[in-house]
Amino acid sequence: MVDKNSKKQEIIDAFHFRHSTKKFDGNKVIPDEDMRFILETGRLSPSSFGFEPWRFLVIQNRTLRDKIKDASWGAFGKLPEASHFVIILARTDSDTKYNSPYIKDHITNIMHIPEEFQGKFLSRVEEFQRDDFKLLDNQRSLFDWAGKQTYIPLANMMTTAAQIGIDSCPIEGFNMETMNQILKEEGLLEDGHFSISVMIAFGYRVEDPPNPKARRNFDDIVKWVE
Numbered sequence: 001m002v003d004k005n006s007k008k009q010e011i012i013d014a015f016h017f018r019h020s021t022k023k024f025d026g027n028k029v030i031p032d033e034d035m036r037f038i039l040e041t042g043r044l045s046p047s048s049f050g051f052e053p054w055r056f057l058v059i060q061n062r063t064l065r066d067k068i069k070d071a072s073w074g075a076f077g078k079l080p081e082a083s084h085f086v087i088i089l090a091r092t093d094s095d096t097k098y099n100s101p102y103i104k105d106h107i108t109n110i111m112h113i114p115e116e117f118q119g120k121f122l123s124r125v126e127e128f129q130r131d132d133f134k135l136l137d138n139q140r141s142l143f144d145w146a147g148k149q150t151y152i153p154l155a156n157m158m159t160t161a162a163q164i165g166i167d168s169c170p171i172e173g174f175n176m177e178t179m180n181q182i183l184k185e186e187g188l189l190e191d192g193h194f195s196i197s198v199m200i201a202f203g204y205r206v207e208d209p210p211n212p213k214a215r216r217n218f219d220d221i222v223k224w225v226e
């Protein structure tokens with residue numbers, strides 16, 4: 001069995017290794033099996049009620065990459081250079097509302113909740129969406145709920161990439177409307193079932209980042225309540 005302390009050190013090393021890579025080496029390509037490993041850790045990420053309200057688009061098409069580059073200021077230095085470029089889409093309210101066909105299909109065919117328990121389960125989801133989190137007041141609330149969850153695979157994929165020596169950069173620096181328009185024209189939003197949430201560039205750094213990381217002190221951000 002792997003010693004716990006060396007395992008912890010390995011993980012912390014990966015967290016120090018990971019940084020938001022500003023410029024990628026355009027000559028280096030991530031092996032296919034490594035990229036699949038990273039995406040698999042995104043797929044295995046948790047989500048509220050287990051609904052997996054996301055899709056990962058791996059954008060390797062050069063023409064589309066050029067269009068994205070022009071629409072996203074935050075991707076400067078990452079496109080076209082990054083080896084792999086992933087857009088995380090979030091499902092819209094048409095799929096995440098408690099009574100949507102997507103949820104029905106998901107609880108039946110993916111979660112395998114028996115028909116006789118589905119009513120009770122969906123009532124709980126409805127109550128949560130309507131009263132607890134007030135997600136049914138407008139479309140944006142439900143979309144933002146899905147969007148929040150997409151940041152879990154985002155983080156997991158960046159961390160697991162770092163654990164195998166692959167660099168990444170999360171990207172929110174884009175105009176949502178423009179990006180959605182581009183993706184819609186490509187037929188990637190599936191008639192309004194998806195909308196863009198966040199993007200990630202993966203590849204290999206050109207230069208090392210500043211060391212140490214700029215971070216607040218541990219005691220500044222952690223409060224033990226006893």
Ligand SMILES: Cc1cc2nc3c(=O)[nH]c(=O)nc-3n(C[C@H](O)[C@H](O)[C@H](O)COP(=O)(O)O)c2cc1C
Nearest residue numbers: 018019020021022074075169170171172173174213
């Ligand atoms: C959700 C999110 C969106 C971000 N968007 C961008 C971006 O568009 N472009 C960019 O260069 N960096 C982006 N960053 C990187 C942050 O600036 C960076 O994570 C932060 O400064 C901490 O540095 P580090 O990631 O190198 O540790 C983003 C980070 C997060 C978490």
